[in-house]
Amino acid sequence: MTNYKITNKKSNREYFLNEEETRNFFVKNKAQNYSIINLTEQKRKRINKILTNVQLVCFFALTVLLTVYIIENFY
Numbered sequence: 590m591t592n593y594k595i596t597n598k599k600s601n602r603e604y605f606l607n608e609e610e611t612r613n614f615f616v617k618n619k620a621q622n623y624s625i626i627n628l629t630e631q632k633r634k635r636i637n638k639i640l641t642n643v644q645l646v647c648f649f650a651l652t653v654l655l656t657v658y659i660i661e662n663f664y
């Protein structure tokens with residue numbers, strides 16, 4: 590289920606709604622008066638960025654450990 594943060598541009602009032610509630614909300618209100626932020630997508634991007642950083646750290650750690658292993662065993 591996708592979650593949204595909807596902010597009224599004039600009064601700055603915020604609403605936190607899911608997909609179904611958002612559809613019903615915009616049946617009653619005009620979309621041009623509100624800014625819509627997809628919270629589920631923001632969370633996914635943040636988690637992917639963290640996982641990318643963990644991946645890079647593991648790659649560099651593996652490189653250092655393999656270099657040390659090769660030096661100790663073959664030289």
